[in-house]
Each structure stands twice: as structure tokens, then as C-alpha cells.
Amino acid sequence: MKIKIFAVFLVACSFKVWAQHKPANTKPNIVIILADDMGYGDVSALNKDAKTHTPNIDQLAKQGITFTDAHSGGAVCTPSRYGILTGRYYFRLPKHDEYLGYLQPLIESSRETIGSLMQRAGYETAVVGKWHLGLSWGVKDTGQPQYRRGKGSGYTNTDFKKPIGHGPEALGFNYNFILPASLDMPPYTFVKNNQVVDPDVILTADAYPHKKDDTKRVWDKKYTNADDIYWERGIWWRNGEMSRTFKMENCLDTIVSQGLSFIDRHVKSQPDKPFMLYLPLTGPHTPWLTDAAFKDQTAMGVYGDFVLQIDNVVAQVNNQLKKSGISDNTIIIFASDNGAPWAEDDIQVYNHQSNAGRRGQKGDIYDGGHHIPLIVKWPAKIKKPATYTHTVSLIDMMATFAQLSGQQIAKPYGEDSFSFYEVLMGNVTTPTREDILYESSRGKLAIKKGDWKYIDCLGSGGFTEPSVLETVKGGPTGQLYNLKADPLESKNLFSQNPERVKELKALLDQYVKQGYTISKINR
Structure with a gap:
């Protein structure tokens, strides 16, 4: 009898120890790394003739699924990002006014997003990086418009000390640390949870010289005005409002550091809760501002160096996931928001096909405008590398995440999204779409x-x-x-x-x- 009781005691103790050490979170974490203006041909694993070098992205391809016919929801930044978050095409929006980084909110708070979808599935959600989907800014003089196009000193009527409305928190993200738009358009300031980090605003032209002694005009100078900064091909940005402590050259590093800190903080404080981190980067979009560690490291000059720095972000994310002990059950999605702005001039000068020989470039309706790299790594489920040749879209993330989390997308939301979850489960032969816009x-x-x-x-x-x-x-x-x-x-x-x-x-x-x-x- 004592032996039986002792045996039961041992089993109970063993179960208690197992329960204490078993991973409570069985849902996969998700990290979406979205490069900005990176062409399909910039990934060396996808372009045998690439002059760029991306060893860490290449390693993702060796461990995950490579989508060779992936497309963005639009051929430029905002439409693509709108599609990722909402699962619908940008043209469905009513006509609206756009002005650099001051555009008004594009996604209504009642609309389902991947953030609200995953929140409902028990995830902590975060966006760290380039937003470019509009914010509701406060103004100094309520009787005046926020800005006047082409007029004034570069300052607007924006009150950077006031809380910002209708940001990511209103759209399903528990935490956000964002740049309002691209790194070549004002305002240049970080926003953390609806508050400008540094509301002391100056103009970029007061902090950076308009040109350098060795500046040579190249074809992309056409995008800048007299007050803007232009140093060389790819290194330019528009003059405008900027936080006094904001440094253009440190922006990418700050975003990556904040993203890694979110992962570290989440794992330590909520180890039993899954997370989704949307990490939209600011490069290799202009300005091509490269850290010293990556300068002169490639044969392609400043652009090749900058792509190498973007590639290093993947290494940093991987290292953080391993350090946190969660790499096995974390899905890493690497993609770009659209094709590269790689004109014929660049093809001739660099002898590099940033869009892998597809016709056109960023902005175009031709494939060069929207054909993008897309690679998914998930060690717990994807045990060997595979290639998926059928068509998918970044808009399909919503339906994929819905199926992944066992949810249905409520009508009328996500109407343009199709799930490629079965591809992640190993079915790389069946189309998930019949057509694409x-x-x-x-x-x-x-x-x-x-x-x-x-x-x-x-x-x-x-x-x-x-x-x-x-x-x-x-x-x-x-x-x-x-x-x-x-x-x-x-x-x-x-x-x-x-x-x-x-x-x-x-x-x-x-x-x-x-x-x-x-x-x-x-x-």
C-alpha cells in the first residue's frame, strides 16, 4: 500500500515539475520584417547575378519557404502598408488628401487589422518602425489648416506637444514606436504610444548642409527643391520639421533597437503570451545612410553597403530570438513593401538588376513595381527549405493569420485576402489564388x-x-x-x-x- 502511495506521489511530483517547465505558449510568435524599397533582385539568394550580398536573408531561404511570385498590394509605400494591415486594396479607399508625413489617418478605427485580429487571439501586438498610414495631429491654431503646400518656411501648424490621435493603438497594436512616414519626408520625429518623443522641433536644413563640397547632381536630384538636402545619388531628403535630437543617420538603428527591446521586454514580462511584432524598416529607401561598420564593404558602393546593413537586421532579430529562447516557435516573415526605385540609369551605372530583370521599377504597374522578395521561416513547422512558385500577395497576411489563429475574418473586412497557411504547413503545389490585382x-x-x-x-x-x-x-x-x-x-x-x-x-x-x-x- 505504501509503495502504491509513494508511486502516486512520484507521478504527481513528476507531473508538477513537467507542468512547471513545459512551454505554456504553444501559439507561434510572429515577426514581420518589412524592408522599404528593396527589390527582389537585391536578395542574393534570389538573383544569381546580384551585385548586392545578403547572407542572413539567404540563410532564411535555406531554412524556410521562398515565395518566387510574391507581390505587394501597391507599387509604393502607403498602398502596400494599407494592404498588409487591412487585407484589402488601397484603391477601395475614398479619395483623400496626402501631404508627406502629415496625411490624415487612412484606416478607420472600426476596421479589422492584423493587429486587432491577433489581439483577439491572445497576442500582444506591436509596430516599431515606419508607419506611413496617417495620424491625427494636434494643431497650434485651430482656425488654420495644419499645412499649406509649397508655402511658408518649412514649419507647419502642427503642435508636436499635443497627444496624437488615431495611431496604431486605435488599430489593434498594444505598443508602438513609429516614424510617421519615409525618412526622406517630414516630419522627422519618433512617436511612442501616441506622444512625440522629442517635441522640440527645428528644420532639417538648420542641422544638415544642403550639399557637400563633392556633391554631384544625378538623375534623382529632380525629386528635391532648393531647400532640401542633396549629397549624392540616394542620399537626399526633403527639408522640413525635425525633432532637435533626431539624427537621420541613426534612425534605422533606433528602430531596430526598439524592436529588439520589445521582444526582450515581452519575453521577460509575459513569457506565456505570444506576440506579433510588425517591424517596418526605413531602408534601403532613400536616404542611403550607412553605418560605419558597413561602409565600403561591397562592390556596389553606398547602395550595396546599405542593403548589407538591412540584411544585418535579420541577423539581429535571429540573435534576439535565440537569446530569448523562442526562435523555434517564432515565425519570421521577411518581405519588401514594393519594388526598388531602380531606373535604367542605375542599371547601367551599377550593372545590377535590383528588380531581377522585371520591367519597370517602384511605382510602376509593370512587375518591377510590385514583385517582391518574400521568405518565411518557422523552425517548429518548416523542417526543410522549399519554394512556392504560385502567386501570393502581402495582402494575404490577414487571411493567413486568421487561419493560423483559428479565426474567421468578419464581413466585410479583409475582403481581398487569401490564406497561404497551407503553404506553411507543407503544401507547396496548390495555388492559393486564382488571380491578383x-x-x-x-x-x-x-x-x-x-x-x-x-x-x-x-x-x-x-x-x-x-x-x-x-x-x-x-x-x-x-x-x-x-x-x-x-x-x-x-x-x-x-x-x-x-x-x-x-x-x-x-x-x-x-x-x-x-x-x-x-x-x-x-x-
Whole structure:
């Protein structure tokens, strides 16, 4: 009898010890590393002729799933980020005013986002980095507009001491440390949980020289005015309001440090709770400001050095996850928000295809504008490297996270998102989408279904000239390409295939009007 009691006692003690040491959090953590303006061809694992070098991103590809036909929700920053967070296309928004980093909030607080979705699943959520989706700023004089385009000294009517409304906290993020927009457009200030970190504001032109003694004008000087800072190709930013303590050259490091601190703080304070960290970086978007440790480390000069520094962010995240003991059950998603702004001038000067030979660049409706790197690592589930060749979109993150967390997306939210969760589970042969829409910087639309891509305009619709062409009587009103036979989109088959044009045009119009239907693949 004593032996039996003792045996039961041992089992009970063993169970208690096991329970104390077993990981209470079985849900995977999620880290989304979003590069800014990094082309598919900038990742050396994806471009055998790359002049850039990305050893840490390459290692992700060796351990995870590489998506070779991934696309952003838009060919520029804001539309792409809107799609990631909401699972819907940017063109569905009403027309609105945009002005650098002062644009008004684009996502209504009632809309489902990946933040609110994962909060509901028990996650702590955070965004650290470039926001570019609008904020509700306070103003000094309520009888005046916040800013006047093209007028004044560079100062606006913004009151940086007042709390900021309708930030990430209103959209499902427990913690935020953000830059309002890109690092080449004001205001240059960090916002932490709806409060400007340093409200003492000066102008960038008061802190940085407009040009250096050896400055040479290159093609991208066209984006700047007399008061802006321009030092060389890729190193420029617009003059405007900046926190006195803000340093352009330290911005990326500050963002990464804050992101790593969030992981460390969360694991120590809430080890039983999963987290999702959205980490949108500010590079390799202009200005190309590289840390001393990465300068002159590549054969491509300042751009190659900056890409190497972006690659190092992946190493820092990996190291933090290992240090925290959570790397095995943490999903790392590496992607870029759109194609690279890599013009023909850059291709010739650097002999590098930042967009991996696709036609066009950032902003364009051609594939160079929205074809992006996308790699997912999840050691607990993805045991060997794989490649997924079917089409996916960054907009698909919402549906994927919903399936991952066992949730349904409530109507009418996330209407353009399709789950690729089954791909992460090992199914790399089945398409998750039947078709996909694209949007250029000028709001021009295109649709791809199967091998065919229809563009609802003439011209690039974006940064590459000609952007928009006028139609002529009897001529084509759009573009049609067979991407299997013509991946460079060089031969417009619009006039030769009127039935295909009619079919795709009607489908595009249907989606614009109604959104995707719930019954489609893996929705």
C-alpha cells in the first residue's frame, strides 16, 4: 500500500515539475520584417547575378519557404502598408488628401487589422518602425489648416506637444514606436504610444548642409527643391520639421533597437503570451545612410553597403530570438513593401538588376513595381527549405493569420485576402489564388489570371516615363501580356486578343466594384 502511495506521489511530483517547465505558449510568435524599397533582385539568394550580398536573408531561404511570385498590394509605400494591415486594396479607399508625413489617418478605427485580429487571439501586438498610414495631429491654431503646400518656411501648424490621435493603438497594436512616414519626408520625429518623443522641433536644413563640397547632381536630384538636402545619388531628403535630437543617420538603428527591446521586454514580462511584432524598416529607401561598420564593404558602393546593413537586421532579430529562447516557435516573415526605385540609369551605372530583370521599377504597374522578395521561416513547422512558385500577395497576411489563429475574418473586412497557411504547413503545389490585382503609384490598375496580365492603361502608370499615354482612335486602350511567354512585358497583345482583354477587363471591373467573393480558394 505504501509503495502504491509513494508511486502516486512520484507521478504527481513528476507531473508538477513537467507542468512547471513545459512551454505554456504553444501559439507561434510572429515577426514581420518589412524592408522599404528593396527589390527582389537585391536578395542574393534570389538573383544569381546580384551585385548586392545578403547572407542572413539567404540563410532564411535555406531554412524556410521562398515565395518566387510574391507581390505587394501597391507599387509604393502607403498602398502596400494599407494592404498588409487591412487585407484589402488601397484603391477601395475614398479619395483623400496626402501631404508627406502629415496625411490624415487612412484606416478607420472600426476596421479589422492584423493587429486587432491577433489581439483577439491572445497576442500582444506591436509596430516599431515606419508607419506611413496617417495620424491625427494636434494643431497650434485651430482656425488654420495644419499645412499649406509649397508655402511658408518649412514649419507647419502642427503642435508636436499635443497627444496624437488615431495611431496604431486605435488599430489593434498594444505598443508602438513609429516614424510617421519615409525618412526622406517630414516630419522627422519618433512617436511612442501616441506622444512625440522629442517635441522640440527645428528644420532639417538648420542641422544638415544642403550639399557637400563633392556633391554631384544625378538623375534623382529632380525629386528635391532648393531647400532640401542633396549629397549624392540616394542620399537626399526633403527639408522640413525635425525633432532637435533626431539624427537621420541613426534612425534605422533606433528602430531596430526598439524592436529588439520589445521582444526582450515581452519575453521577460509575459513569457506565456505570444506576440506579433510588425517591424517596418526605413531602408534601403532613400536616404542611403550607412553605418560605419558597413561602409565600403561591397562592390556596389553606398547602395550595396546599405542593403548589407538591412540584411544585418535579420541577423539581429535571429540573435534576439535565440537569446530569448523562442526562435523555434517564432515565425519570421521577411518581405519588401514594393519594388526598388531602380531606373535604367542605375542599371547601367551599377550593372545590377535590383528588380531581377522585371520591367519597370517602384511605382510602376509593370512587375518591377510590385514583385517582391518574400521568405518565411518557422523552425517548429518548416523542417526543410522549399519554394512556392504560385502567386501570393502581402495582402494575404490577414487571411493567413486568421487561419493560423483559428479565426474567421468578419464581413466585410479583409475582403481581398487569401490564406497561404497551407503553404506553411507543407503544401507547396496548390495555388492559393486564382488571380491578383495590382495598383500603380498613379492609381492605375491591372489584373493577372493564369499566364495573362491585363493593364487598364497605356504607359507605366508610375515612375518610369511615359507614365500615362493618351489613346488614339482605333488604337489599344490598355496592355495585355502573356507572362509565361513574355515575362518582360515587352509585347503588347491587346489588339490581337480582344476576347482575352474583354474577359480580364470585366473581371477587374467586377472586383473593383464588389471585392473578391468568400467562396474563392482558401478564403
